[in-house]
Amino acid sequence: MLTISNPLSASQAQAYHAEEFSNARENYYTQGDQIRGEWHGRLAEQWGLRGEVGEEHFQRLTEGQHPITGEQLVRHKAAREYVNEHGQKIRTMEHRAGWDATFSAPKSVSLTALVGGDERIREAHQQSVAIALDELERYVQARIGGNLPEGPTRCNHGNFTRRSSMRQRCTAPN
Numbered sequence: 001m002l003t004i005s006n007p008l009s010a011s012q013a014q015a016y017h018a019e020e021f022s023n024a025r026e027n028y029y030t031q032g033d034q035i036r037g038e039w040h041g042r043l044a045e046q047w048g049l050r051g052e053v054g055e056e057h058f059q060r061l062t063e064g065q066h067p068i069t070g071e072q073l074v075r076h077k078a079a080r081e082y083v084n085e086h087g088q089k090i091r092t093m094e095h096r097a098g099w100d101a102t103f104s105a106p107k108s109v110s111l112t113a114l115v116g117g118d119e120r121i122r123e124a125h126q127q128s129v130a131i132a133l134d135e136l137e138r139y140v141q142a143r144i145g146g147n148l149p150e151g152p153t154r155c156n157h158g159n160f161t162r163r164s165s166m167r168q169r170c171t172a173p174n
Contacts, residue, residue: 002132005100009079013062013097017055017158037158040133053158062097101136103129129159 008016037053044050047067049057057067064074079094105113105125113121 001104003102007093007096008098008100009094010062010097014059016100017058040130040159041137058158064095103132
């Protein structure tokens with residue numbers, strides 16, 4: 001099952017990452033004291049992002065910056081409030097940093113893999129998620145800022161596996 005969140009602002013994505021993935025001792029995305037998030041996607045590959053998702057790279061991406069150089073790639077749009085023609089107060093969203101996509105295996109599959117100890121099931125789930133992310137990436141579009149049209153783009157994402165239920169979360173900084 002795939003569940004995709006509403007768009008996350010840079011501050012929401014950073015807080016989510018810090019809360020969910022940075023506290024290794026209390027977190028279910030860890031193995032021992034190590035975070036088990038890994039980069040995935042064509043853009044991650046192009047930029048040389050491999051292996052573990054680093055805090056600094058993740059934060060830069062949520063801010064629309066190149067993860068290595070810090071160069072600003074996406075023009076920020078600050079949140080603002082205005083009153084529309086119907087007299088309603090409208091608050092726009094700040095820069096959309098990304099989304100959280102959660103791939104959940106059915107409970108019977110998780111039990112077979114984790115309680116039954118069948119490593120093949122866990123590996124098959126991980127491969128399925130990787131294939132789904134590759135397919136999803138084909139449909140990703142982004143706006144660079146201003147009134148420029150949306151267009152196809154490459155994306156990158158951190159892939160975090162919850163070992164206790166075979167739930168994989170993929171946070172995709174934009």
